[in-house]
Amino acid sequence: MTDNARSKLAARYGVDDSSPLSQWNDTLDLLLDHRSVRAFTDQALPEGTIETLIAAAQSASTSSNLQVWSVVAVQDPERKSRLSTLAGNQAHIRQAPLFFVWLADLSRVARIGEQHDVELATLPYLESLLLGTIDAALAAQNAVVALESLGLGSVYIGGIRNDIAAVGQVLELPPQVYPVFGLCVGYPSSERPANVKPRLPQRAVLHHETYSTAEEESVLAAYDARLGAFYEREGMKAAGWSEQVVNRLRSVSNLHGREALVAELTRMGFGLR
Numbered sequence: 001m002t003d004n005a006r007s008k009l010a011a012r013y014g015v016d017d018s019s020p021l022s023q024w025n026d027t028l029d030l031l032l033d034h035r036s037v038r039a040f041t042d043q044a045l046p047e048g049t050i051e052t053l054i055a056a057a058q059s060a061s062t063s064s065n066l067q068v069w070s071v072v073a074v075q076d077p078e079r080k081s082r083l084s085t086l087a088g089n090q091a092h093i094r095q096a097p098l099f100f101v102w103l104a105d106l107s108r109v110a111r112i113g114e115q116h117d118v119e120l121a122t123l124p125y126l127e128s129l130l131l132g133t134i135d136a137a138l139a140a141q142n143a144v145v146a147l148e149s150l151g152l153g154s155v156y157i158g159g160i161r162n163d164i165a166a167v168g169q170v171l172e173l174p175p176q177v178y179p180v181f182g183l184c185v186g187y188p189s190s191e192r193p194a195n196v197k198p199r200l201p202q203r204a205v206l207h208h209e210t211y212s213t214a215e216e217e218s219v220l221a222a223y224d225a226r227l228g229a230f231y232e233r234e235g236m237k238a239a240g241w242s243e244q245v246v247n248r249l250r251s252v253s254n255l256h257g258r259e260a261l262v263a264e265l266t267r268m269g270f271g272l273r
């Protein structure tokens with residue numbers, strides 16, 4: 001491995017002694033260098049950027065080629081501001097020149113069913129909702145890789161699910177369409193540069209042949225220390241990862257409205273059988 005590749009790998013795992021990777025290329029270099037960007041310059045995006053990113057998004061695999069996703073590109077400051085308010089007042093939504101809202105979209109296939117006068121009996125099942133959600137996520141991640149290759153930065157916004165009905169009104173979504181997440185896109189500001197956040201050691205997530213928790217405790221303890229050190233370097237309160245997990249997941253109030261998703265999705269025309 002080159003020095004560059006070694007340092008990218010060290011940053012990804014927050015440790016210098018990761019086993020070297022046997023392969024490396026420009027795509028891996030880009031992927032391992034990912035970081036969420038929450039501060040953007042006011043530089044406008046080059047003409048045609050949206051279409052380029054959507055071509056990358058549409059190149060992702062899609063279950064049975066059903067393509068049950070859509071995306072709304074929001075650039076209007078007033079509409080971005082309303083979405084920011086709905087997503088917990090996240091300032092980067094207002095600051096980014098472009099805000100994508102990625103949608104699980106069963107409405108297009110439902111319209112096709114109507115045109116053919118055929119009842120699509122599979123649509124009211126949870127499987128169809130998952131299909132749209134997975135398709136939207138795969139498409140969005142392709143766009144993220146593409147935009148990072150162009151020197152842009154982004155951050156996903158799950159906060160858009162705090163109130164999917166209100167987001168639906170802002171975007172005039174038809175029934176059977178729900179916003180899976182948002183994505184802020186823009187040029188990263190050098191005033192608040194984002195750094196690569198270390199991930200769990202591979203031993204925590206990669207299982208060979210069968211699932212095992214044999215080494216989990218020691219592996220997680222090591223990661224707690226590495227992530228704590230990362231946050232300290234970032235000037236943030238140095239909680240370990242396990243502590244963060246517990247704090248994030250212990251209270252329903254941390255769902256910020258998303259605890260009502262089943263009821264909201266039902267109202268928006270999704271079946272969850």
Ligand SMILES: Cc1cc2nc3c(=O)[nH]c(=O)nc-3n(C[C@H](O)[C@H](O)[C@H](O)COP(=O)(O)O)c2cc1C
Nearest residue numbers: 034035036038090155156157158159160181196197
């Ligand atoms: C589906 C999804 C939703 C997210 N929602 C938010 C969000 O609402 N606000 C935010 O600041 N970051 C959000 N993030 C970014 C994560 O916090 C970030 O990816 C994670 O901390 C890892 O950091 P990294 O992307 O810099 O490696 C979201 C990420 C994902 C994948």
